[in-house]
Amino acid sequence: MKKLAFALTMLFVLFNSCIAEEFYLHHREIFSIELKTGAAVDFHSIDYEHLFTDEKSSNFNTKNQLFPLIHFNASYALTKKLQSSLAFAFNKSKALFQADNYFFTRDEDFSELKKVITKEHFDYSFDIYSLSAGISYEIFPELINGPLKLNAEIFSAFFSNEFLNYEEIMEPENSVFLIDGKTTRTRILGKGESKDLRKQSFGLSFSLEHYLKVARNMFFTQTLAYSQQLQSLSKNFDWHLNGISFVLGLRYSLIKEMASPLEP
Numbered sequence: 001m002k003k004l005a006f007a008l009t010m011l012f013v014l015f016n017s018c019i020a021e022e023f024y025l026h027h028r029e030i031f032s033i034e035l036k037t038g039a040a041v042d043f044h045s046i047d048y049e050h051l052f053t054d055e056k057s058s059n060f061n062t063k064n065q066l067f068p069l070i071h072f073n074a075s076y077a078l079t080k081k082l083q084s085s086l087a088f089a090f091n092k093s094k095a096l097f098q099a100d101n102y103f104f105t106r107d108e109d110f111s112e113l114k115k116v117i118t119k120e121h122f123d124y125s126f127d128i129y130s131l132s133a134g135i136s137y138e139i140f141p142e143l144i145n146g147p148l149k150l151n152a153e154i155f156s157a158f159f160s161n162e163f164l165n166y167e168e169i170m171e172p173e174n175s176v177f178l179i180d181g182k183t184t185r186t187r188i189l190g191k192g193e194s195k196d197l198r199k200q201s202f203g204l205s206f207s208l209e210h211y212l213k214v215a216r217n218m219f220f221t222q223t224l225a226y227s228q229q230l231q232s233l234s235k236n237f238d239w240h241l242n243g244i245s246f247v248l249g250l251r252y253s254l255i256k257e258m259a260s261p262l263e264p
Contacts, residue, residue, distance in 0.1 A: 029077050031254040036071040036223065038247030044095040050237035051122060052099045067092045069245050081138040086131075087153070093126040093243075101167070105175070116175045123164045124194070130157040132205065146211035146219065153205040157229065161197050165190040197239075201231040211251065221249040 041064055069091040075083045099120050104113045134153030141147050168186040169175050176183040207225035214220050225245045233239040 028256045029253045030256050031077070032075045032251055034071075034073040034075070034221065034249050034251040036069075036073065036221065036247040036249030038069050038071075038223075038245060039066045040069045040091050040093075040243050040245035041066055042093045042095070042241060042243040044097075045238075045240040046095075046097060046234075047238040048097070048099070050234075051097060052101075052120060062098075063096045065094055067094065069247055071247055071249070073249075075136070078135075083136045085134050085136060085151075085153070087134070087155075089130045089132070089155075091128050091245075093128055093241075095122075095124040095126075097122040097124075100170075114172070114175070116172070117170045118167050119170055120167045120189070121165065123166075125162045127160045128157050130155045130203075132156075134205070136209070143210060144212070146213055149209045149211075151205075151207045151209055151223075151225075153207075155203050155205060155227075156200065157203060158200050159198060159233070161194055163191065163194050164188070196236050197233050198231065198235060201229050201233070203227055203229040203231075214250075217253045217255045219251040219253065221251050223247045223249065 043064060044062055046062075069089065071087060071089040073085055073087040075085040077083050101118045101120050103116055103118070105116055106113055132153040132155035134151055136149045136151040138147050139150050166186055166188050169177070176185055177187045179187055205225055205227040207223050209221055209223040211219040211221055223246070225247070227243050227245070229241040233241055
């Protein structure tokens with residue numbers, strides 16, 4: 001029992017000494033660079049009346065998906081707890097909007113009207129490059145095995161887009177479109193780059209970032225972030241975009257050396 005108590009005491013002392021060293025090293029940081037990668041989920045809110053112009057369209061819905069994110073960050077210490085940063089990021093995004101629709105057609109054999117139910121799709125793909133400037137503040141110096149920081153950034157995002165607008169027949173099964181002498185259950189209504197969408201916009205981002213020390217001046221980081229575009233993606237109608245991301249990173253720090261081990 002005494003051996004167990006001694007072992008637990010030594011582990012506790014070792015754990016606290018590691019925490020103190022990480023905390024102390026972090027507060028001597030002058031400059032750092034950090035590479036992060038992870039995934040983001042984007043949420044698109046759109047004015048459907050402008051997107052689906054057919055008054056018969058109904059049951060609008062969107063689909064959200066995970067997309068990769070790469071982030072490079074450089075930070076400079078203003079004080080022990082406050083840092084400024086510049087960052088570059090790249091991520092992909094996708095927006096899929098769908099609406100049920102219908103029309104009537106006349107059966108060639110029996111000359112009777114038949115209701116055809118279709119689904120119209122707007123499928124958008126984006127490449128998003130962003131530049132940001134921000135500040136970070138240490139809110140907890142020792143959480144688990146390192147500090148927890150709150151980050152706030154303003155960013156400028158640059159977009160390239162590609163879209164595909166098509167309609168597919170859902171029922172009846174024997175209905176088809178006749179296009180250029182060929183029958184198909186799907187017809188393309190439009191595709192290419194949308195000229196109605198912005199190529200650049202501004203936004204805000206807020207995140208929580210936690211550090212874990214892996215070497216004397218290297219930290220493993222985990223970041224949970226929320227971002228909000230401040231402008232509509234469309235020039236002609238409301239299309240709002242916000243997102244949540246989770247990224248893991250490796251942070252290398254340039255640390256101020258002590259003149260003496262006893263220096264406070």
